[in-house]
Amino acid sequence: MHSRLRVAGLGALALLALAACGDEKIVAVGGGKLDATTLPVGDVAPGDAPSGPDADVPTKPGELGREIVLLHDTSGDTQIAIQSQLFVRAKVIDYSVSGPAVGVTVHYALVVGADAGDAHLSSNAATTNANGEVGITMLTGAVPDVHYEIELTAEGADPVRLPVFVTDSPKGDIRVQLAYEGPIAVKSVHVRLFPSTYTCGTYNPTNVADEIALADVIKPGISSGQDILWTGLPDGQKYTIAATALSPSGSLAASGCIDGVVVIGEQENKVTLTMYLLTLNPAGTYDSESVLDFTGAIPGQLGQIVDQIVLLFNNPGKFLIDAVKDLVKSWVPAIIVDPIFSLFENQLADIVTDWMLNKSPGWIQDIFTIGQDLTQVVNKLTMLATLQISKLNNQYYVQGVLNWKGLVLYWHYGCAKEGQPGYDPECGKNSFSIDDFGNTEFPQDIISGKFTGSIIDFDKLDIDNHTIKINYGKLIIFVLNELILPAISGQHNLTDAILSFVNCGSIANGFTSGLLGSLASLFGISKSDLEDFCVDGITLIVSPVEIIIGNLALDSQLRLQGSAVLIDSSQNLLVDHIVDGIWLGHVESDGQAGPSFDGTWFADRVQP
Structure with a gap:
């Protein structure tokens, strides 16, 4: 029996010798890595016992499988002040492997003591490292004169206890005044008080160790007279104070840190924490979508005609009133015509437009629906692109490459209108990729552009004037003849496609039956006459449109500049979304620059 005890005692001493391997992190289960758990050579936690990695390990004494050895002086209570941290270290020996x-x-x-005080542990479990060492942190709280006992247990080992006594100390206060002179306002200012082991060198504003913060305060903003005051702190204790703040759009925008702040008993230590604006990093790849409105932007007489076509299908009342007014002006001076028409033209145009688009016979409404969908390549061209952004020679300048990869066009013919049963805003949506251009003669190298830009006021992206080599006219012809018309009608020209929708034969049947048929026969009008009249009327309307579209096949490019807002939703200083984008530019074609057009855009990150 005495021999066994002697061997066990030697084993405990050997374990104490093994305990000083020193510099490896100990990871607490559920608590993550705590900087306080890394004790470099020469640092000793309160009550630590020295140890060495090369000490001999005793053989298994009797039936004892494992033993937990506290790396503290357990001859009495470990004394520690309130508002402090005690790193509770131990070593586990496995006698089966010596x-x-x-x-x-x-x-x-x-x-023991949990009910009497407010101390707590950073974790309820931890795993031994390669040296068999393990540790967690005890945060002593603010209640003095409390005796605690921390019990350590492990499978195959008897439990051990570490007695700790939390003592009082003289108190002092820390008053924190925030300073910030950045170009943008900030909000949600989060100020934290850390133990001194968490230094500014360790602090990272994108990954703050909130789990070890001793106290924190969130202010709506930074203004004078908004100091943070922490009272009743132990005399002589050192702390680290760090703060982060958000931009108006919610991105991580500003940060500051000050360490080594000492508490002086019975005094208030006033410190200034200066916060600095951070820098967003937009570099990466994004999926982008732009909606461009070219109404009034196509240069020359061709552009004027296209604008009239857009007006015809989208506001037929105004188109007709303008036509009548221009006709009257050929007989009556404009100085007389304009004041007279101004009395009623807008109201009358609205009435006519409402009737033609919403209350006219279905086949008439179908014509306007088709016309509106065709003119979306002018007034609502939705283009998809891959946006690649990289930084230039400093953190505020960027360059980008836009590679247009597809189009989104809507064909609303046959879709329920808003307010009607079965309405679906996605009805008629067609997405076309650049791959769809592969079997045609459509050039593959004209849908790209490069730009430079700058980041101003933290999250504003300003894109310099640049060109996008896109042959707009050929794009319209391609989309119409190669994608839309074959997909919806099987035809490859506009006239045949619209005739297939209108179905003049059915219209003629309707007019030659019943009373209308009797009236038609009285005037010698046959069914075939009515059908031919319908075909001629459609051809008369559509032919000028085909001529105009055919004339669009001119070399062209877009000259653009733009802006947007950068959003860091994950608060890691990497831009996740680009929103509220605006394009301003003009079409350059046949040596002419058209009037300005605008557009909107956004982008979402797909990879860092």
Whole structure:
């Protein structure tokens, strides 16, 4: 019996010798890595016992499988002040392998004193490292004169306890004044008080160790007279104070840190924490969508005609009133015509437009629906692109490449209108990729552009004037003849496509039956006459449109400049979304620059 005790005692001493391997992190289960758990050579936690990695390990004494050895002086209570941290260290020996127990989970619990004070543990379990060492942090709280006992247990080992006594100390206060002179307003200012072991060198504004913060305050903004005051702190204790703030759009925008702040008993230590504007990083790849309105932007007489076609299908009342007014002006001076028409033209145009688009016979409404869908390549061209952004020679300048990869066009013919049963805003949506151009003669190298830009006021992206080599006219012809018309009608020209929708034969049947048929026969009008009249009328309307579209096949490019807002939704200073984008530019074609057009755009990150 005495021999066994002697061997066990030697084993405990050997374990203490093994405990000083020193510089490896100990990871607490559920608590993550705590900087306080890394003790470089020469640093000793309160009550630590020295140890060495090369000490001999005793053989297994009797039936004892594992043993937990506290790396503290357990001859009495470990004394520590309030508002402090105690790193509770231990070493586990496995006698079955005559060495350290690696990867063993050790459980910690406050079994005495938890009801009397407010101390708590950073984690309830931790795993031994390669040296068999394990540790967590005890945060002593603010209640003095409390005796605690921390119990450590592990499978195959007897539990051990570490007695701790939390003492009082003289108190002092820390008053924090925030300073910030950035170009944008900030909000949600989060100020934190950390133990001194968490230094500004360790602090990272994108990954703040909030789990070890001793106290924190969130202010709506930064203004004078809004100091943060922490009272009743232990005399002589050092702290680190760090703060982060958000931009108006919610991105992580500003940060500041000051460490080594000392508490002076019975005094108030006033410190200034200066916050600095951070820098967003937009570099990466994005999926982008732009909606461009070219109404009034196509240069020359061709552009004027296209604008009239857009007006015809989208506001037929105004188109007709303008036509009548221009006709009257050929007989009556404009100085007389304009004041007279101004009395009623807008109201009458609205009435006519409402009737033609919403209350006229279905076949008439179908014509306007088709016309509106065709003119979306002018007034609502939705283009998809891959946007690649990289930084230039400093953090505020960027360059980008836009590679247009597809189009989104809507064909609303046959879709329920808003307010009607079965309405679906996605009805008629067609997405076309650049791959769809592959089997045609459509040039593959004309849908790209490069730009430079700058980041101003933290999250504003300003894009310099640049060109996008897109042959707009050929694009319209291609989309119409190669994608839309074959997909919806099987035809490859506009006249045949619209005739297939209108179905003049059915219209003629309707007019030659019943009373209308009797009236038609009285005037010698046959069914074939009515059908021919319908075909001629459609051809008369559509032919000029085909001529105009055919004339669009001119070399062209877009000259653009733009802006947008950068959003860091993950608060890691990497831009996740680009929103509220605006394009301003003009079409350059046949040596002419058209009037300005505008557009909107956004982008979402797809990879860093």
